[in-house]
Amino acid sequence: MVSFDHREPGTDESVWAAALASRRLPPVDLDVDRIVVVAAHPDDECLGAGGLLATAAGRGIPIDVVVATDGEGSHPASPTHSPAGLARRRRAELAEAMDRIGVEGLPVLLGLPDASTGAHRRVIAETLDALLRRGNARRVLVLSTWRGDGHHDHRVVGEVAEQVAAARGARHRAFPIWLWHWGTPDDVPWDRAERAPLGRDAAAAKARALGAHRSQIAPLSDAPGDETMLHAGMRAHFARDVEVFFAPVARTDAAPAPAPAGQPGATDPAAEVRPTETDADPASVGADYFDDMYARHDDPWGFDSRxxxxxxxxxxxxxxxxxxxxxxxxxxxxxxxxxxxxxxxxxxxxxxxxxxxxxxxxxxxxxxxxxxxxxxxxxxxxxxxxxxxxxxxxxxxxxxxxxxxxxxxxxxxxxxxxxxxxxxxxxxxxxxxxxxxxxxxxxxxxxxxxxxxxxxxxxxxxxxxxxxxxxxxxxxxxxxxx
CATH class of the missing domain: 3.40.50.150 (Vaccinia Virus protein VP39)
Structure with a gap:
């Protein structure tokens, strides 16, 4: 099982620096008309893709940002912030961060319950589908949290984004966040990894944007329960001059792309967001989660070693x-x-x-x-x-x-x-x-x-x-x- 504590030191950035330096990853293709980012919480978009977004904004590429939850559960024991108060604060931080990156327009805030996105897949799917219907979806790059990241909300958002993008014919790339904390280079699907190199301006814009998420990178107060969520060791993973994204697993049995909305043969991608087996409960963990685990480990849960x-x-x-x-x-x-x-x-x-x-x-x-x-x-x-x-x-x-x-x-x-x-x-x-x-x-x-x-x-x-x-x-x- 992927279980981690954000307070632990985690994998040192030097390990990742060596792993990245030893590999020549292909670049993310930014020959697109638009980018749509689907994040699970405010700050995910900056941590995982802030530099790429700054690069795209500098080139004049329009960017839409969708955030599923307000992240109100980040400090459950806080004596100074109620969940509603923390949600308001994190929304304001997100708006400031997007302004610092250069994203025009306001983010789409779904306000779904933190840590419970699995029960609201259709809302995420319908929102993304509506955005992809605006113009030629094949010229859109969809970015999202990664479904193998070890976090429920990241997994759900990643699964939904990947499925809706595939149904609309858009390109999808996922960015890991917590993988850098709990994982090692052996946990990375390198065969599907791509890099987004960050120029000086993009790296600086990302750093400024992350600074806007003060509720996560600094204590809310000195009181117990208000501790920093992202300690210095964790933040070091996002001060690199490169970001990493994962392409979807290639599927030879993929369904043909849907016809444009309103034409014969058109489908509703939102209705297709479900595990492979058509009767599966979308709130349950699907096959992709287990496939990822066994692809990375011979004995993922240590049944024979612990x-x-x-x-x-x-x-x-x-x-x-x-x-x-x-x-x-x-x-x-x-x-x-x-x-x-x-x-x-x-x-x-x-x-x-x-x-x-x-x-x-x-x-x-x-x-x-x-x-x-x-x-x-x-x-x-x-x-x-x-x-x-x-x-x-x-x-x-x-x-x-x-x-x-x-x-x-x-x-x-x-x-x-x-x-x-x-x-x-x-x-x-x-x-x-x-x-x-x-x-x-x-x-x-x-x-x-x-x-x-x-x-x-x-x-x-x-x-x-x-x-x-x-x-x-x-x-x-x-x-x-x-």
Whole structure:
């Protein structure tokens, strides 16, 4: 999982300077009639693309700026600024920053809830689509936050911008921000990276614009909760003489570009903003997130390398009320570390994952286990047929939006044998990219009337529970001890 704390030192800029100096990246093509920037928060546009925007403004290229949220959640514990007050301040800072860069016209401020853009994809899509309808979209460069940046709002904005741009035939490039903090050069999709070199004037304009975002680069006050969001080490990543952008992943199965609005064959790109599977809940994390993770890491979550994961896996197995099960269903099996352990205690295991890359690694691990079936599936929409006496939801349900969680729990109950068990185990710390927390998942599970809790184990880091159908006996009762 990509989890980071903005207060940590992060990756030193010297690491990135060496990585960039060793690579000859192609330049971003600025032969365009217009640029549209879609940012998640005020300051994203300056941090990731301020120099390129200053360069474009100097050439007389028109620029439209769309900002999804007001960033009112940047200081949740502030004793001096309410969310509404911070939102007003950040809007004013944005206007000042755009003026310093040379962007004419006011930004389009959507005012969506900070950290909750996933529930408002259509608003972002419709706004961008309306801007791309003005003139020839093929001569427009769309810039946005990067969907692999490790931040929920950045991911959502990046996904929507990429999809709408593709549907309208516009060119799209994404800029990373938090990648420079939590990542290393091994996390960068260099094969899709492009550079925007900054001349002296553009670099100076970017620096002045970043200075306008005072609520982020300086403390709001001396009080606890008002600390600086972007410390000096983080800001060093944006004082370079070059900016980096990522092109979209090339898709050989891309749909043809839509006809112009109002003509036969015209489509509504806003209506197309959804994961690849047409029934997916847009609030849930889509396949692209997992594809990016497995493309960058052989073992993204450290299932085979971290003692934490090994210990937690042992706790899950120890919590199972029965020594052996007839039929096990594992949702979100990843590379198969837990699957292999379950296979030793089951007559049959059916495991699924959304990522084909993960499944390929799981197949290599389980090649000798003929009683294990591995398939790709979008859950909960493609829940397997049949009944199971053990259903495993381990580190998976917080990827679902609230509607999908409800569907998934209903599907689990429907597929559970009368004597079956549901085991759930989830990370408790919040992750910006996940629609839900582990505690929220387990609260929903506890509210399912058809289930009764048999086991509950809670640590600071994870919560582990086992449920049976209402009236299910305890382990000792099932064994005849009580």
């Amino acid at each position: 003692w934490y994961e090994e210990r937690k896996r042992a706790a899950v197995l120890a919590a199972l009320p029965r020594r052996r099960y007839r039929a096990v269903f594992e949702a979100g099996c990843s590379t198969g570390a837990l699957t292999a352990a379950l296979a030793a205690r089951a007559d049959r295991v059916h495991a699924v994952d959304l990522s084909e890359a993960a499944l390929e690694r799981a197949r290599q691990r389980l090649t000798a286990q003929a009683h294990v079936e591995l398939r790709r599936a979008l859950l909960p929409q493609q829940w397997p047929e049949g009944a199971f006496d053990l259903i495993v939801l381990s580190e998976v349900a917080y990827y679902w939006g609230a509607a999908d969680l409800e569907r998934g729990l209903a599907a689990a109950v429907a597929a559970l044998d009368p004597d079956g068990h549901v085991v759930a185990c989830h990370w408790r710390h919040p992750v910006a990219e996940y629609p839900l927390t582990g505690d929220e998942v387990h609260a929903a599970l506890a509210a399912v009337p058809q289930l009764a809790r048999l086991v509950r184990h809670v640590e600071d880091d994870f919560v582990l529970e086992v449920y049976g159908r209402a009236g299910a006996p305890s382990v000792a009762a099932e064994a005849g001890l009580v």
